Amino acid sequence: MDNQNINQNPAPTAVITKRGVKMNFEGKIPFRQRLVMRLTSSSFWIDRVWYLFRFILMVGISFVILYPFLNKMLTSIWPLSDFSNTQVNMIPTRVSFNIYVKLAQHWHYLRILRNTLILSVLTAGLQTFVTCMIGYGLAKFRFKGNKLILILVIVTMAIPHRTLSLSLFQHFLEFDLFSIKATNLPGLFELISGHTIRMSNTFWPFAILSATGLAFKNGLYIFMMRQFFHGVPDELEESAYVDGSGTFRTFFQIILPLSIPMMITIFLFAFSWQWTDSFYTNLFFSSSSGGVGLMPDLLKSAPPTLEVTSQAIKGPYLEAIKNAGGLMVIFPLVIVFLFCQRYLVQGIERSGIVG
Amino acid sequence: MTNTQNAKLKLPRLGKASLAERKARKGWLFVLPFVIGFLLIYLPIIIDSISFSFMSIDIKTNSEGESYTVVVQHGLEYYKKLFDDDDFLKKLLDGVLQLLWEVPAVVIFSLFVAVILNQKMLGRAVFRAIFFVPVILSTGLLETLTASKLSGEDIDDGSGESAADEFISVMDVQTLFSTMAVGRELVVFIVKLVNNVYSIINYSGVQMLIFLAGLQSISPAIYEAARIDGASAWETFWKITFPMISPMILVNGIYTIIDSFTRQNNVVMQYIADDVYPTQKSLATAEYWVYFLIVFAIVAAFAGIVSAYVFYQRRD
Numbered sequence: 001m002d003n004q005n006i007n008q009n010p011a012p013t014a015v016i017t018k019r020g021v022k023m024n025f026e027g028k029i030p031f032r033q034r035l036v037m038r039l040t041s042s043s044f045w046i047d048r049v050w051y052l053f054r055f056i057l058m059v060g061i062s063f064v065i066l067y068p069f070l071n072k073m074l075t076s077i078w079p080l081s082d083f084s085n086t087q088v089n090m091i092p093t094r095v096s097f098n099i100y101v102k103l104a105q106h107w108h109y110l111r112i113l114r115n116t117l118i119l120s121v122l123t124a125g126l127q128t129f130v131t132c133m134i135g136y137g138l139a140k141f142r143f144k145g146n147k148l149i150l151i152l153v154i155v156t157m158a159i160p161h162r163t164l165s166l167s168l169f170q171h172f173l174e175f176d177l178f179s180i181k182a183t184n185l186p187g188l189f190e191l192i193s194g195h196t197i198r199m200s201n202t203f204w205p206f207a208i209l210s211a212t213g214l215a216f217k218n219g220l221y222i223f224m225m226r227q228f229f230h231g232v233p234d235e236l237e238e239s240a241y242v243d244g245s246g247t248f249r250t251f252f253q254i255i256l257p258l259s260i261p262m263m264i265t266i267f268l269f270a271f272s273w274q275w276t277d278s279f280y281t282n283l284f285f286s287s288s289s290g291g292v293g294l295m296p297d298l299l300k301s302a303p304p305t306l307e308v309t310s311q312a313i314k315g316p317y318l319e320a321i322k323n324a325g326g327l328m329v330i331f332p333l334v335i336v337f338l339f340c341q342r343y344l345v346q347g348i349e350r351s352g353i354v355g
Numbered sequence: 356m357t358n359t360q361n362a363k364l365k366l367p368r369l370g371k372a373s374l375a376e377r378k379a380r381k382g383w384l385f386v387l388p389f390v391i392g393f394l395l396i397y398l399p400i401i402i403d404s405i406s407f408s409f410m411s412i413d414i415k416t417n418s419e420g421e422s423y424t425v426v427v428q429h430g431l432e433y434y435k436k437l438f439d440d441d442d443f444l445k446k447l448l449d450g451v452l453q454l455l456w457e458v459p460a461v462v463i464f465s466l467f468v469a470v471i472l473n474q475k476m477l478g479r480a481v482f483r484a485i486f487f488v489p490v491i492l493s494t495g496l497l498e499t500l501t502a503s504k505l506s507g508e509d510i511d512d513g514s515g516e517s518a519a520d521e522f523i524s525v526m527d528v529q530t531l532f533s534t535m536a537v538g539r540e541l542v543v544f545i546v547k548l549v550n551n552v553y554s555i556i557n558y559s560g561v562q563m564l565i566f567l568a569g570l571q572s573i574s575p576a577i578y579e580a581a582r583i584d585g586a587s588a589w590e591t592f593w594k595i596t597f598p599m600i601s602p603m604i605l606v607n608g609i610y611t612i613i614d615s616f617t618r619q620n621n622v623v624m625q626y627i628a629d630d631v632y633p634t635q636k637s638l639a640t641a642e643y644w645v646y647f648l649i650v651f652a653i654v655a656a657f658a659g660i661v662s663a664y665v666f667y668q669r670r671d
Binding site: 054065134141146154156158164167168208213222228259262272275333342 | 378379380381382383384385386388389390391392393395396397399400401402403404406407468471472474476477480481482483484485486487488489490491552553556557561564565567568569571572599602603605606609610613616617619624643647650651654658667668
């Protein structure tokens, strides 16, 4: 009986692939028939049209984003002679990487790359972890003052640091805890040890701001994480608690792996904003110290080896140097993004709850 | 005697309360870095900044040629003066009106793009990388590259807006809509969108990535269940994706409001920084704080309305 059945209707064959088990239900249907069935189904065509539509849309929007860069990229590979040649418009007569090479030599590009990479990875990593922790605390624990802290987070998000630059500068020049400069009252450090801590020209301001969730746009990250964790079902932690896992172990082993896409996104934001930052470095590093050799230095001034004497082409040429510098700043970031975006894929079971 | 009796009676309840208390205390541990930082570092900075708006600092030179600073207390003078500053009030209104179309436009656009970039497509990684470029430039920190580019209005030739203009001219859109029987407000809204395609795309980068991360965290099992039950893609979007992403819509809405208001090239921020700050620093500080209060009020109103509709996958 059983044997007969199998002969009439071949059992679907299962193939184990990387993504799971693929069932083949169509074993005995001839290829031609399958093709016709496929081509006549409406869902097949709707899928194809939708695919084409969104592809064209993405190409169009990408063009709008990249169009301004096209001109900048092209002028930066103009050879010097093209700047005085009125016939040249956008497309250079020959490709010259002179500006890039000279910029890289003058600013010691590899050293700058290394310095910026270390600073950006450390601050971004710290910010990602700290904001993740704060977001978790705000989302999952109902203690008194929870709502108030959330409001304060949004307050820090809404006040741009640029408008606070004077106070920020004063406070980190002579760092002290809870010192209000306007009243001239001593802060906690001054009360205890008698003097404040000078923090200009060090990386401490970055570390302190990152570790307390106050650095650039950290309010946004905390709020993002809070909203994300608020949506994670409580059952997940409860089952971990029942199994005897403590709060922190649950956080590290159950919750953090869930939030990898969120953390990658926050890391990318923090990393790229630290990478391109000139506001904070200008604020916390005095110009007389000659800078620390970070990415935005590339844009500060043209290297002497690239100076031209002709007044007529000076303007556009300087512009081209700045564009080249800007592209040299952005390019490593795009590489980092391409690397990180692989983790932004759906398909991993994250909620851990079935049914 | 009575004491021990009471203790005995309360024991079960005490135990329960202490469990909740213990959990609450652990919550405090998680938010402790922020609380410490806010109280000990951020609050003094804010207080200092606010106190600048109550006084003016003059640099004077004495008879021996040495300069010294004189602090003059003004009380609420600058806050009264600010309401006579007609330009400020007018620009404030402009900023709020701009917000009314910008927030929905940016949020809807970025959600749309995020949904598309979440589906499998040829060259998806490249498209994502291109959409990441506005994120890098959105802060305006890399000024040399953004100077002629991100300021939507005063754009020079060869830059992005003209590229957008070449695609669709405003007149076409207007004639297209005049034949349809739709409300005038909608036409005005659409025309504004088309005119500002370039800036909307560039302001949506951050929101797009946030939505993308939010979409990643929706469990594929839910989609699978819906597919088995025969839900169409349209239904799946409105019944699954939209509610599951709604917490991030709240984040992005608030972020868009704040970003729109506090961006370097916002009309009010620009006015205060360029026209008021160089001559009257204290008045500028006062105007900043009044402005931020208005931003908070708008954010609070928005959050109050939207959070009533946000769906969280948890029991309350």
